[in-house]
Amino acid sequence: MQFPFFMFNLETNQFVLSFRFTFMKSILSFILIVYLSAGTLVAQNPNIPLTHALTLFEREMTPTNLSQPVISSNSISPFQNPRSMAEWEELQGLIITWDTGYGNGVTNILKEIVRHAKEECEVIIVCANANSVISSLEASNIDTSTGIRFVVGDFDRIWVRDYGPNTVYANDVDTLGLVDWVYNRNRPKDDIVSNIIAEDMDLPLIATTSCPGRVVHTGGNFMSDGLGLGFSSELVLEENDPTSQWTNCPLSESELDEQMDLTMGIENYVKMETLPYDAIHHIDMHMKLLDEKTLLVGEYPMGTADGPQIEANIQYVLNNFTTTAGEDFEIIRIPMPPDFGGSYPPSGDYRTYSNAVFVNNTILVPTYQQQYDEEALAVWQEAMPGYNVVGINCNSIIPYLGALHCITKELGVNEPLWISTNRVVEACAGETIDIMASIKHISGISSATLFYKTDLTAAYQAVDMNIGFAGDDWFGSIPASDEGPLYYYIEATATNGKTITRPMPAPEGYFEIDVKDCTIINNDEVANSNFTLETIFPNPTAAITCIPVLSDQKIDAEIELLDLLGRKVSTIFQGAIPAGDSKYFINASEYPAGTYFVQIKTSTTIQSQKIIIE
Numbered sequence: 302m303q304f305p306f307f308m309f310n311l312e313t314n315q316f317v318l319s320f321r322f323t324f325m326k327s328i329l330s331f332i333l334i335v336y337l338s339a340g341t342l343v344a345q346n347p348n349i350p351l352t353h354a355l356t357l358f359e360r361e362m363t364p365t366n367l368s369q370p371v372i373s374s375n376s377i378s379p380f381q382n383p384r385s386m387a388e389w390e391e392l393q394g395l396i397i398t399w400d401t402g403y404g405n406g407v408t409n410i411l412k413e414i415v416r417h418a419k420e421e422c423e424v425i426i427v428c429a430n431a432n433s434v435i436s437s438l439e440a441s442n443i444d445t446s447t448g449i450r451f452v453v454g455d456f457d458r459i460w461v462r463d464y465g466p467n468t469v470y471a472n473d474v475d476t477l478g479l480v481d482w483v484y485n486r487n488r489p490k491d492d493i494v495s496n497i498i499a500e501d502m503d504l505p506l507i508a509t510t511s512c513p514g515r516v517v518h519t520g521g522n523f524m525s526d527g528l529g530l531g532f533s534s535e536l537v538l539e540e541n542d543p544t545s546q547w548t549n550c551p552l553s554e555s556e557l558d559e560q561m562d563l564t565m566g567i568e569n570y571v572k573m574e575t576l577p578y579d580a581i582h583h584i585d586m587h588m589k590l591l592d593e594k595t596l597l598v599g600e601y602p603m604g605t606a607d608g609p610q611i612e613a614n615i616q617y618v619l620n621n622f623t624t625t626a627g628e629d630f631e632i633i634r635i636p637m638p639p640d641f642g643g644s645y646p647p648s649g650d651y652r653t654y655s656n657a658v659f660v661n662n663t664i665l666v667p668t669y670q671q672q673y674d675e676e677a678l679a680v681w682q683e684a685m686p687g688y689n690v691v692g693i694n695c696n697s698i699i700p701y702l703g704a705l706h707c708i709t710k711e712l713g714v715n716e717p718l719w720i721s722t723n724r725v726v727e728a729c730a731g732e733t734i735d736i737m738a739s740i741k742h743i744s745g746i747s748s749a750t751l752f753y754k755t756d757l758t759a760a761y762q763a764v765d766m767n768i769g770f771a772g773d774d775w776f777g778s779i780p781a782s783d784e785g786p787l788y789y790y791i792e793a794t795a796t797n798g799k800t801i802t803r804p805m806p807a808p809e810g811y812f813e814i815d816v817k818d819c820t821i822i823n824n825d826e827v828a829n830s831n832f833t834l835e836t837i838f839p840n841p842t843a844a845i846t847c848i849p850v851l852s853d854q855k856i857d858a859e860i861e862l863l864d865l866l867g868r869k870v871s872t873i874f875q876g877a878i879p880a881g882d883s884k885y886f887i888n889a890s891e892y893p894a895g896t897y898f899v900q901i902k903t904s905t906t907i908q909s910q911k912i913i914i915e
Contacts, residue, residue: 387527406697419448465710512550521583626723687810769896774865
């Protein structure tokens with residue numbers, strides 16, 4: 302017979318009536334359970350955990366944050382020339398909110414975050430009672446005497462990624478500031494956590510919480526490459542649309558883009574279709590930027606769950622956008638595992654390995670079951686050599702629609718020594734490899750060094766990098782290499798003596814170049830061709846500049862002008878280059894002074910030459 306029972310739905314935060322068939326040997330027991338409204342329950346009992354998604358109650362009530370928001374005493378106007386920090390940059394702190402309302406399993410996750418993160422930076426714990434947190438941590442053998450900062454303040458729930466402050470810098474590396482968005486939840490205490498952090502850390506706060514520049518947004522739905530490129534799902538458009546319940550001063554897409562540029566320096570904002578089964582529509586549940594050109598993307602079995610839409614979104618990005626340097630993105634796939642019963646969303650938990658967090662030299666990755674975890678952790682370690690990749694079991698929190706990234710928030714350092722580089726991934730055997738980077742510090746840069754080797758068991762060799770005329774661009778060259786892998790990293794020293802490497806855990810960490818034999822060509826016509834980018838003149842130059850090309854037969858090619866980071870500045874020529882001597886020209890006076898590269902490439906070969914524009 303059917304036996305009625307009530308079950309708590311984690312997505313809606315609502316008790317629902319269900320039926321289960323059970324067989325009774327002797328007597329039938331009837332239990333009367335009073336139906337409880339989740340809205341009333343949550344309003345009266347703050348200890349009931351709220352999922353990451355909007356509850357039915359929150360959808361139906363008028364948002365409290367439509368009224369004039371609380372203004373921090375640290376509030377300022379937007380920076381001039383702001384830059385949004387990338388997550389792999391240097392951190393002074395990792396923020397968490399100590400919410401014990403989700404049970405011991407989730408509290409243990411918070412403890413493990415603290416255990417590992419405090420070895421890399423200060424863990425900033427927002428809590429109601431510091432002594433209680435200290436007791437809990439010390440009971441798990443976590444030293445609380447160093448590496449932890451307690452900020453006593455009120456909040457609603459654990460999902461600090463979404464409502465916590467966003468790190469920005471003025472003029473790339475100058476003043477550190479925080480940007481505060483409006484949270485798209487009816488959780489008013491969460492919405493002032495950024496104010497609490499700003500005041501406790503004495504940091505300027507740029508609040509986008511008042512009309513006309515009011516931005517409704519969530520941190521789990523935002524990624525930045527640190528160079529002005531941002532990613533989100535189209536949820537951000539819905540949140541700021543005239544039909545949205547969360548705003549009383551809507552923004553069109555162009556107005557939203559303008560505000561993101563004004564406050565966070567996002568000049569190129571990529572927005573992707575929301576996923577059908579991800580209830581929160583946050584991109585950190587299925588993808589993550591690993592560096593300026595690499596996207597880690599969750600992968601389902603073909604045709605399963607959100608797999609088709611994820612793949613469509615990635616193809617949309619690849620077909621319509623490039624890295625800030627003007628190159629194609631590198632894609633690394635990582636499995637999206639099923640739950641314990643072998644089910645995928647919408648039937649199973651939304652397990653994800655992309656919901657990970659950088660903490661300087663450590664990467665914290667959610668784990669679930671060993672049979673799936675081993676492959677995922679191997680993907681992470683191969684993609685990020687030298688990093689300390691730590692798995693933390695997230696089975697207790699993933700039913701609430703979030704994992705490690707969702708419950709943490711990075712805080713960048715004051716006065717960062719910033720190295721941004723469009724890493725080289727491929728090169729031709731026998732050719733010199735040019736490595737370029739933008740390196741900045743508020744005190745200036747005294748030196749930069751390029752370290753490389755072809756054998757992981759050998760010692761690195763060092764090459765001094767030279768500064769370009771632009772003042773922040775540095776370049777170095779690795780001598781011609783034989784076919785095979787090549788490993789390199791960059792080290793920079795600021796004028797004040799601070800030193801940092803990129804990638805951060807170098808020399809154990811490194812970038813890898815696949816050095817290939819480029820002479821093997823399948824196309825017969827191209828295989829028999831020879832072309833040479835001859836000496837460009839005048840060089841240095843300030844006006845009309847000649848680019849001579851010698852080819853033994855007609856070839857299809859493209860000639861481009863690149864900056865020191867390999868970003869395309871302009872296309873000089875595209876089409877068929879005739880046999881013999883050909884000359885192409887640029888007017889150097891049209892470009893800012895600095896160091897550039899002229900690159901000519903066919904389908905199989907690339908040649909480049911450095912020029913200096915005065």
